[in-house]
Amino acid sequence: MRVLILGGTMEARLLAGMLHGTPGLELTSSLAGRVAGPRLPSGEVRIGGFGGTEGLTAWLREHRTDALIDATHPFAGTISFHAARAAATAHVPLLALRRPGWVPVEGDDWHRADSLPDAARLLPALGRRVFLTTGRTGLAAFAGLDDLWFLVRAVEEPRTAHPARMTLLLDRGPFTLEGERELLRRHRVDVLVTKDSGGAATAPKLTAAREAALPVIVVRRPPVPGGIPVVPGPEEAADWIRARLEG
Template identity: 75%
Template sequence: MDVSPMDIAQTDTSPEHRPPHVLVLGGTTEARLLAGALHGRLRVTSSLAGRVARPVPLPGEVRIGGFGGAEGLERWLREHRVDALIDATHPFAGTISFNAARAATAAHVPLLALRRPSWVPVPGDDWHRAGSPAEAAGALRGLGRRVFLTTGRMGLAAFARPDLDDHWFLVRSVDAPDPGTPTPARMETLLDRGPFTLEGERELLRRHRLDVLVTKDSGGAATAPKLAAAREAGLPVVVISRPPVPDGVPVVTTPDEAARWLAQLSGGELSG
């Protein structure tokens, strides 16, 4: 981090004064890095949805679970005297982002979205854009029949359709699909967590004879090697586009930029 936590808020931490309270809606690498940079000078609470069974340890305070919609989040912001809210959730966690925008507006709390940059195709890529998991599933016919599906366990139902019963799926996710979740008729589940290596991804494609990759545009380096491996092998890649950030919410792409945003607030709204 380029910005020291000491620069973010020169706050009196004596009993008469409280340090500014920042709520980070997290679960991403960027959220963890930001919490680590702020911890020790500001009061940092990281909020996790609870969808991953064994989350990576985080510095500062941690809460797990939902808020109960925008109204519940607004109430939490007020009750816990939150001075700034940073939405550093996964780019595809769309519902919480819109709830955060409504709650921050209602509670008069400054809000920032921290989103890692999108992936962009390079020469040699054969990308096919899709607006949703359902659209990605519809695009598979004609592209390949042995599918490397890396969209996570939450969107598997979109690929459980009769016209794909003759396809085989290698499904990679951090946790196993929930019991009762509709899944593709023919699949194998690979439980793993990034970062992944190019050599490892090459081996997966070779060993399972995969001929098409489906991924969300998550961005970041941890899972990008699969794109390079697919490019080398000449495989088509179905890329699911991100949902939009709510209108009016400022967006930065790095924890450094988020820290600088907080530093600017320290002389105004974020005064402790």
């Protein structure tokens, strides 16, 4: 049985580790290649895009793939829709692995946004010193907010337009609660902007913001393509693969 995991997330690495070495299973993990020095999963790895829906369809057929798992980042919407169309065209069963989104608790001051431009529209009314944790690829949405100051945390330096008043912090999770508290204090942050990525690795910033009574703009994640089964964790995805392998 040949399985392709569209990965790049911690959940995808965990899944590959669970399935690696399973008798009768040939596993390949695919990474987009957007980050230099990515954390590699166990087993065979390919790096780079497929060339859209047609390229992924051709790859699935050429490698006689028996199952496809979309374990990409919750905000990697384009590849998810490519995966859905390619799997349907190539008649390959598809499963989406999505960590659950964050849920506000008592004391949170959350403001939901439908997109990064929507988040940028909300910002001026909520604060002047912004902790922006939405990644480097969407900074252009905030480039026109010249009256605001941004602390931008990203894995790599941005290559697109970005806010004029910006301090860049290159770092990669997981992050600690004490570390997030110190960032908010040291930089006098008064508003946090984040995507609803879910998971524990970057959640401490939400706790730190709650403790400091800061407003938080939370960008909603794009939906999983309709009709695709979804599981919340690598254990459930591994069970899905094992059931197909045994059946």
